[in-house]
Structure formats: structure tokens, C-alpha cells
Amino acid sequence: MSYAAGDLIAPFIVESVSADAMKDWAVFLADPNPIHLDVAVVKAKGLGDRVINQGPVNVAYMMNMLLAAFPGATIEAMDSRFLDNVYGGEKAVASGRITAVDGDQLTCEFSLDIEGRGTVNSGTATIRLNLQQETR
Amino acid sequence: MSGTAEFPPAPDVAGTSLDGTRVFTVSVEENERLCRSVGVLPAADGTAHPIWYYVATQVAMGKTVAGVCETCEFDVEDGPMMGSSGVRFAAPIKLGEPYRVSGEILSLERKKSRKLGIMDVLTYRLRLHPASGGEAILETDNVWVLPRKELA
Numbered sequence: 326m327s328y329a330a331g332d333l334i335a336p337f338i339v340e341s342v343s344a345d346a347m348k349d350w351a352v353f354l355a356d357p358n359p360i361h362l363d364v365a366v367v368k369a370k371g372l373g374d375r376v377i378n379q380g381p382v383n384v385a386y387m388m389n390m391l392l393a394a395f396p397g398a399t400i401e402a403m404d405s406r407f408l409d410n411v412y413g414g415e416k417a418v419a420s421g422r423i424t425a426v427d428g429d430q431l432t433c434e435f436s437l438d439i440e441g442r443g444t445v446n447s448g449t450a451t452i453r454l455n456l457q458q459e460t461r
Numbered sequence: 462m463s464g465t466a467e468f469p470p471a472p473d474v475a476g477t478s479l480d481g482t483r484v485f486t487v488s489v490e491e492n493e494r495l496c497r498s499v500g501v502l503p504a505a506d507g508t509a510h511p512i513w514y515y516v517a518t519q520v521a522m523g524k525t526v527a528g529v530c531e532t533c534e535f536d537v538e539d540g541p542m543m544g545s546s547g548v549r550f551a552a553p554i555k556l557g558e559p560y561r562v563s564g565e566i567l568s569l570e571r572k573k574s575r576k577l578g579i580m581d582v583l584t585y586r587l588r589l590h591p592a593s594g595g596e597a598i599l600e601t602d603n604v605w606v607l608p609r610k611e612l613a
Contacts, residue, residue: 339500346498353495353516356526370540380543385499385512392511393501400511404547 328426328454334433336420337390342378344413350379375412383411383446387435390419395431397455405448409439416440429454468612471571471581472534478523479585481562484592485521487513489556508553514599515546517554518587521562533569533583535607544582544604552598559592567602571609579612 347361359366360377367373384405391400411417421435430453437446487509496503496510503510519526527537535541554560564587573579583605588597 337500343498349494349498353491353520355520381512381515381546382499384515384546385495385510388511389499389501399553400548400550402547402549403511404545406545407543 328423328431330423330425332423334390334394334421334423334435336418337386337393338419339386339417342382342411342413342415342417344376346382347376347378347413350382354379354381373410373412375414378411378413380407383407383417383437386417387419387421387437387446387448387450390421390435391433391450391452395452395454397457398431399453399455401430401451401453403448403450405446407446409442409445411437411439411445415442417445424449429456468571468573468579468609471569472532474532474566474569477532477566479529479562479564479566479587481521481523481564483521484559484561485517485589486559487517487554487556492556507556509556511548511550511554513554514548514550514589514601515603517560518562518564518589518599518601519603521560522564522587523562529566529583529585530607532566533581533607535581535609539608539610541583542606542608544606546601546603548599548601550599551596554589554598560589560598561592563588563590563597577606577608579609581607581609583607 351357351361361379364376417439419437421433423431424434425432433450436444438444492503492509530537567584567586570582586602588600590597
């Protein structure tokens, strides 16, 4: 497989952001912040009417896109900016494009977009390809 | 953003250690659960999902999020917000491998924004090392925004 700057990266789609997964992440992160668990708290704080996804979950969606697009590759560096919340039940789409190719190293830019609301995360990454796995 | 002359400076916390004291290990079962929660299968090569960079460093650093906020003289109940997160991997995180965390607060800068009013921008760096010693396998810089409602 060969790559070129400008190539689009196949999107990773989350049809419905899971409120149950937020409960798992409260355990992973040892962070019981109720805005991820209790709609009543979200409403009371004036932050919306659905539970709010933990930020690193959104980063994981974008990592999934990169790892699925480049089988066997490793992420060497990644920077993500948090622009807005992601709420339970929303459809999230991670997408991106290659910005440069240098041998087995790619740089990419990407975003996470919410259907009907726009971009909530954006970032860049450097990927090291696994050329052996790429040619299988 | 504008200048800082119209409000008091942010607490001087740069250099505060965030070195952890506990060992963090990603088990096969935890990794499966995490991967399932984000809609993918675990890797077959014994490496953990890379998002563990954030979880491992955050959980095993030397202070809780509330503790970091307290150091910055900020009440965690006032709602810290993630601004950005960056990571540089030297090696993947391996399942069953014990790690420890080192790190420090890099800066706390008070700013004024049109959207949030007066806020402190906290930047801290964490590294994940093999518990047995040696160079870090990854380094992450996280930026949090701490809205200073009391200064608005």
C-alpha cells in the first residue's frame, strides 16, 4: 500500500456514544465525576441534558481511526485539542487525511465531528507504518 | 486573550512534582473491557490500546485530579476542562507490565478570554516508566482550563 499527502483516512464511526461506556471509564480513570454518570447533575450545572463523554474516550475514537487505517502501524505522537463536549447518544465520526509522507512515517491531521453540531476535537499525529504487515 | 495586569497572578505552582508512588499495570481483562467500550477489538500482539497512555499516567500520578486542582487553588467542583492532550511514544504499553509515573506541573498561566472570562491554563507533563527502572516509554503533556468564576 502506498500513501500520499492529501489521501483521506477512512472514518471511524460511533453510531451512538454509549452512556454505559462512560460508567466503565469512570472506573478506568478512577474519576466518579457525575457529569459523566448522572443527567440530573449535567442539567443542574447547565451543561446540557445528556451525560458528557470523558475526553480521553474521544481521543480513543480518533486513535481507532488511525490504527484501523494503517494496519500494524504504531502511533509515535499525537496531539488532540478539546473543542466541545460529546454527549451520550450522539453520532461521532472520526476522520482525517495524510499531510506528509517520509519513508515509513506519516503525519496526519484529523477531527472528531458530531452529527449536526460540527467538530468537537481536532489534532495531528505521527504514524510509523509496519511495512511488512502493509504488504501482506 | 488580553493582558494580566487587571487581576492577581495565578499561584506559582510550576515545578510541583507529580511523581507517582504506585505501580500501574494494564491487565488483559481491563484492556478487553476498555477496547470494547470504544468499539474495537484488542490488539493480538500483547500491547494495550494506546489510550491507556492517558489513563495510566492520570491514575498513577502522585496527585488526584482534585489534588492537582487544590495545588492550583482551584475547587474541582468548579469544573476543570480539558484543553488539549499530547503524547509521544517511545514504545507501546504492554499488557501485564508494571509501570510507574513521573511528572511535574509545567505552568499555570492566568488569562482572560471572551468566552470564559478569567481562567488559569494549567500545563503538566507526565511520563510512564517501566517499574523496574529505565527510560520513559511515553511522555504526555496535558492542558486543563480552570475557569476562575470568583475573579469574573
